[in-house]
Amino acid sequence: MITVVNPGPLSLIQDLGRPHQSHLGVPRSGAADRYALTLANRLVGNREDAAGIETVLGGLQVSTDTATWVAVTGAPTEIWVNDIPTASHTVIHLAAADRLTVRTPPAGLRTYLVVRGGLDVEPVLGSRSTDTLSRIGPPALVKGQRIGVKESDRPVSGVEFAPSLPPRTRLQVSPGPRRDWFTDSAWQALLASTWTVTSDSDRVALRLNGPSLERRITDELPSEGLLRGAIQVPASGQPIVFGPDHPVTGGYPVIAVLTERACDHAAQARPGDRLTFTTSPQLHHRGH
Amino acid sequence: MSNNEVLNSEMAGTGGGTGRRLLPYGDQGVLVECADLQDTQRLLAALTHSVPPEVSELVPGARTVLLILDRPLGPASAKTVLTASADPERRTDHASVTIPVHYDGDDLDDAAGILGLSPDQLVAAHIGQLWTVAFCGFAPGFGYLLGDGALPEVPRRSSPRTRVPAGTVGLAGPFSGVYPREGPGGWQLIGRTDLVLWDTDREPPALLSPGTRVQFVDAEKGPSDAGEAAAEPRPGPR
Incomplete structure (x- = not known):
């Protein structure tokens, strides 16, 4: 088992979410940065969808009962084992009673801690993820909480150091289903402007501040399906970018949609960060 | 073929008189806009019986069905979702x-x-x-x-x-x-x-x-x- 010595500002258990429940009004949820969670799982020999801890802005501190392997990915940051500094994005061995601390990342928002075997909490609707909007799944971690860890007989990766996603503030989009509900100048403003991430951003959505995006069609939109990465423009004209805990349907037009990889980048945007959007393909440091 | 290419292809662009349209939704989905609320129910009834192989999940809305995709929607499946129709009243599987x-x-x-x-x-x-x-x-x-x-x-x-x-x-x-x-x-x-x-x-x-x-x-x-x-x-x- 592991013990949460300190959960930091916010630590949640996340796996790859609960697909196939949208028709019941339940979104997928799961890790905001899926690249990071799946990488950490591969490093310690877990299935890619094993549950780990998603923590915001560092501060997480855990201890282990027994010797094990862990990996920390996502926003690159300093990791301490007891009083010895080490690094994220590699496999870390912990001896029994060792204490691991995730320091505040210099840039980026979310860091993932994965333990070999994966965290063993009761799944809800097939997933161990916390959905903050639907209030499904385990509650946020608290100080002193003990969490079970599953057995694993798969080999730990021999990788010394795995690449993190390069930080990116220019996010790739394609036109969304309701692009034609907006004026051409609104579309150009979306692509040409610099958008500031506001402080009321969370796992449901990034809320952006910038020029108001003007509608060409001002009808009320009957509720329609949403996906992670959908950029919706509510009545205020200020776009919001949906994250993993998005509502299943929404009643405002979606002007553009992030690529799946851009969603992982967006998950690392902090309040105050400035983002731009582009329709140009981006090179990725990854095979798929 | 990407989702957008399917949307732009001549064959898939319109519903062949059904009043349906395929609208782009990034690399994870396609939105089927139906003629009206009733047409949406007819499409859903049809897709419940036989869902195209690329589709992992259906998210019905008032006038639309969002298709969440495992891989890009091919032309044959695009045609299916633009034309498929079944009488929702004849569904026998509902609770x-x-x-x-x-x-x-x-x-x-x-x-x-x-x-x-x-x-x-x-x-x-x-x-x-x-x-x-x-x-x-x-x-x-x-x-x-x-x-x-x-x-x-x-x-x-x-x-x-x-x-x-x-x-x-x-x-x-x-x-x-x-x-x-x-x-x-x-x-x-x-x-x-x-x-x-x-x-x-x-x-x-x-x-x-x-x-x-x-x-x-x-x-x-x-x-x-x-x-x-x-x-x-x-x-x-x-």
Whole structure:
């Protein structure tokens, strides 16, 4: 088992979410940065969808009962084992009673801690993820909480150091289903402007501040399906970018949609960060 | 072929007279816009029987069905979703639920007034028709219910309430619905039920899913007054 010595500002258990429940009004949820969670799982020999801890802005501190392997990915940051500094994005061995601390990342928002075997909490609707909007799944971690860890007989990766996603503030989009509900100048403003991430951003959505995006069609939109990465423009004209805990349907037009990889980048945007959007393909440091 | 290429291909661009359109939704989905609410139900009924192999999940909306994709939608499947149609009334796989309602909602008088009805007439109209879940959304287990009777549309409240209790029964536009849990809401509230609509410890957790038939009955009246609908929901194929 592991013990949460300190959960930091916010630590949640996340796996790859609960697909196939949208028709019941339940979104997928799961890790905001899926690249990071799946990488950490591969490093310690877990299935890619094993549950780990998603923590915001560092501060997480855990201890282990027994010797094990862990990996920390996502926003690159300093990791301490007891009083010895080490690094994220590699496999870390912990001896029994060792204490691991995730320091505040210099840039980026979310860091993932994965333990070999994966965290063993009761799944809800097939997933161990916390959905903050639907209030499904385990509650946020608290100080002193003990969490079970599953057995694993798969080999730990021999990788010394795995690449993190390069930080990116220019996010790739394609036109969304309701692009034609907006004026051409609104579309150009979306692509040409610099958008500031506001402080009321969370796992449901990034809320952006910038020029108001003007509608060409001002009808009320009957509720329609949403996906992670959908950029919706509510009545205020200020776009919001949906994250993993998005509502299943929404009643405002979606002007553009992030690529799946851009969603992982967006998950690392902090309040105050400035983002731009582009329709140009981006090179990725990854095979798929 | 990318999703956008399918959308731009001549073959898939239009619904061949069905009034449907395929709209782009990034690299994870495609939105099928239907002619109207009824056409959406016909498409859903058809896709429930046979879903294209690229599609991992269907997210029905009022006038649309969002297809969540495992891989880009091919031309043959694009054609299928633009043309497939089945009679939703002939679906035999749907569940039936009877919902007893205490018709004492805060907006009952206002909503009736907007419709030019007395509160009793509004309640009678709500009970006197069979409702079907068109789609779910807003919150887990919240079904947007369409009636088969002639209840005129009621606008949403001009200012939403910040707190609507679980079990509250409301009206908005062409829909009726029951709040599965406490939350904000802008619907006209006409009553409440003691039935639990959403419980993750129950299998299935949601009482309502697309296609479920719903009969509202007056909880204040005995089973005899509530009518046969309470004891025996109408059978599926009608």
